Amino acid sequence: MVEKKNKILAISVWLAISIIIDYTCTLWFSGSIENLINNEHSLLLIQVVKHEMLIPYVLVMIGLYFSCSYLALHTLKNHKIFPVALLSIALIAIAHSFAGISWYVKSALYTNMIFTFLAVSFGLMIFCFAHLVIWKTPAPATHS
Numbered sequence: 114m115v116e117k118k119n120k121i122l123a124i125s126v127w128l129a130i131s132i133i134i135d136y137t138c139t140l141w142f143s144g145s146i147e148n149l150i151n152n153e154h155s156l157l158l159i160q161v162v163k164h165e166m167l168i169p170y171v172l173v174m175i176g177l178y179f180s181c182s183y184l185a186l187h188t189l190k191n192h193k194i195f196p197v198a199l200l201s202i203a204l205i206a207i208a209h210s211f212a213g214i215s216w217y218v219k220s221a222l223y224t225n226m227i228f229t230f231l232a233v234s235f236g237l238m239i240f241c242f243a244h245l246v247i248w249k250t251p252a253p254a255t256h257s
Contacts, residue, residue, distance in 0.1 A: 117190045117195070118190075120186075120199060121183060121186040121187055121190065122183070124182060124186065124199060124202050124203055124206065125178075125179050125182040125183040125186065125202075126179070127203075127206045127210075128178045128179060128182050128202060128205060128206040128209070129175045129176075129178055129179040131205075131206040131207075131208075131209035131210040132171065132174050132175050132178055132209055133171070133175065134209065134210050134213060135209040135210070135212045135213040136158075136167070136171050136213065137213065138212075138213025138214050138216065138217070139153070139158075139212075139213040139216055140167075141213075141216075142213065142214070142216030142217040143216050146162060149162055150162060150163060158170075182202045185198060185202070186198060186199060186202065189241075192245075194240075194241050194244055194245070197237055197240065197241055198237075198238075198241050200237060201234045201237035201238050201241065202234075204230045204231070204233055204234035204237070205230075205231065205234050207230055208227050208230040208231050208234070211227060212227050215227060
């Protein structure tokens with residue numbers, strides 16, 4: 114049980130740190146605010162940078178990602194889909210850890226690899242959700 118709690122905390126902290134890595138690399142490697150605004154894919158990040166609200170935004174994202182991942186994994190810790198949920202969140206952390214570097218690498222293949230990690234992670238989350246809905250939703254009572 115302690116081992117699962119350590120895994121939950123480690124993955125949640127890694128996800129929070131990956132946000133810091135992503136945004137730090139994005140800001141560093143983009144070169145300038147103008148370049149970031151002109152070439153960033155995230156419309157939310159563009160608006161945050163334009164309105165000079167990056168620090169509060171990053172802090173909220175760190176708290177949100179940590180809280181959501183910790184809560185989800187803690188809720189599923191005794192369920193058989195726990196490893197799938199853990200893998201899904203780890204893939205998001207990997208994607209964020211390497212996403213900001215795409216400003217330095219500037220390769221379509223590299224960017225597609227990051228999007229693939231996110232797509233697989235999203236698919237795993239849908240699988241987990243569908244599994245919980247199908248197997249944990251009680252069947253309607255039969256009328257006699």
